[in-house]
Amino acid sequence: MSVFKDYKKEIMDATHNDRIRVALSRAITSYRKNVDNALKRFPHTIKMAEEVREIKAKAAGDMEKLAQQACEVIEENNGKAYIAKTSQEALDIITGLVGKDKLIVKGKSMTGEEIGLREHLEEHGNEVYETDLGEFIIQKLGSRPMHILSPAIHVPREDVARLFSQIMKKDFPPESDIATLVGAARDFLREKYFQADIGMSGANVVSADTGTLFMIENEGNIRLATGAPPVHIALIGMEKLVPTLGDAFKVAEVSWRYANYTIPAYVSMVSGPSKTGDIEKVTTYGAHGPKEFHVIFMDDGRTELAKHPVLRQALYCLRCGGCLYECPVFAVTAGHFGDRYFAGVGAVWAAMVSKDMEKAASIAYTCLTCGRCKVRCPMKIDVPEMITELRKLIAESK
């Protein structure tokens, strides 16, 4: 029970942390208001979510085929594409591409988080900058993300001011307004985009027929990180693949809407390296954007997970994070209730992808099985059902 004991201590420390409670109660209130407005403004989203569930459910069974197809198309587009069976394979491919002593700017990626990508690159002697503001804060705090979309959800502004004072050699008083802090991060990171050797990202959804990566964001950091450096490397979990561009648009719209955005500031669609034919109609690669475009599709337990009749629902997850705002445990513990991913889906991921049954058991028995997450979930992922199934696997494991 020692994993459980440590985990329980972590959970209880979080429970007694007033900062987490305050930050989350603010976040929950605004999430509910925003998502309510977003769905009222675009009511077709609810019906579209049903359609997306079908798309995802079908795609989950076809991941290998879709990955193969996407790879072929990306190569046709003059990019390079790879399929990694395991997280180690993915890391090896990336290390091979990156080498060492490189400056890397990174967009936030849960798949990267899942395999410890940043730490891996740093261990190999590279300088890595997280560019998403929340992730940047987390990186500098030496902490780990506490929400899939808002990784620094548990850090109030006073703590950000203190942190920025330390790293930027400039004094930010605790009462600094948020705009000042946002501006400071912008100034600090600006030059890194243009000095960087490599930009890295994930993707929210990928269409297999065109090999197009959809990247949804508001800050503009992903645009810069994937546009300015000469090389773009994307690490993508195979569950992000859907058959067509039309499907991908639907997945993207449902994802951002349930992530409480009426309309996100940016959706980047990238299918290959930059190119021009403007001189004598000769296609030449490496115009203003990256000259090299590498995409790694990672399996790492996902195709196995797709074979499980109940737990495969975890693959439908759009990572909108809506469930987390509805979870009564998450409201007091934040991402401490989880592993690489959080709450119900996090438990399945720990068991089936990270293959850490003890961690999975700890998370699974922290779930109330109250089911409010399912009410929120656009994919109607039945977390109580998955958790009960997981507990069954745990109980029956010899």
Next chain:
Amino acid sequence: MSKKTKELIPPGLAYLADNIISGHNILGVPKEQQAKWSKGLDLPRKGETIFFAGCGYQYSSELESLMSLIRKMDKSVIGSETPMRLAALPKKLGIDAAGIYRKIMAKSNDADAQTLRDAVGVLKSFGINFGYLAEEEPCCGAPLYFAGLQKEFAKNAREAYETLKSRGLKRIIGIVPSCTYALRDLFPLFIDGYDIEVKHFSEVIAENISSKKLKFPEEVKVTYHDPCQLARFLGLIEEPRQILRAIEGIELVEAEWTNGEWSTCCGGGGGFEAVFPELSQVLATNRAREMTATGARIIVTQCPGCIMQLKEGLKELKNGDVKVLDLAQVLAMATEA
């Protein structure tokens, strides 16, 4: 249970599960002590329709004492691994836990299970006929299912079904949400040809609500806390509200946002309080806060677990003005007046 299993299932749940497997109720109460609540109610021991009392209400005061003990232990230095592993608990805690536990179990408390007597009275006043199996009532075994012990649950379910069928019954009126859910939705997953019709108390009353005039003894604002299993698992959201609205003197006020299918769990879901007693108390307090923000004087709900949790939450908030009542109790008060 294998050793490995015992290691991964938190001790609190393993404890409840062991009780069900060996003693056929969640506390392992001996047979002769069961069904005491129904003494003097003169209910037939059989019938086509039976009232299913379950464990939660019957042993609510025992569970309450036990939980308060466990919470104390959970907050103590050696707490994190020991909750509910009572027999193995060393005395160095300074409290004789096993002794207290024996006392709790031996106690005969007539104030217990008032909800059950009220529910029976209310059903009768609506002219509904039913029996009660008393000591012969099988345990639904729901905590086994939620602990992941599905083989044990399935075995228990099949035995329970045989017991029920051998009494010739066709319909069950459930009162504890998790028993009702288990009997209605889980049993059929493990039993071929399951043919018992299961309804919850609130459904039965809601169907007959117009047949009777109901008046609460005072004018009062009440709010309703939806138990997870009743609202989200069984889909009974409108029924209790329909009942409350039909009672003269009661004004129903809803929690902002967190009502109906969006209701917040009391912190006792799926045996959670047995695994995380202290965290469970925090969640109970949060829910009590949402409920008292409505300005209601009474929180009405329909689950022994929720009642225990909400009372605990109010205690933590030091709010002595707000009461927690079961819908059956409210109905009983409205019927008498």
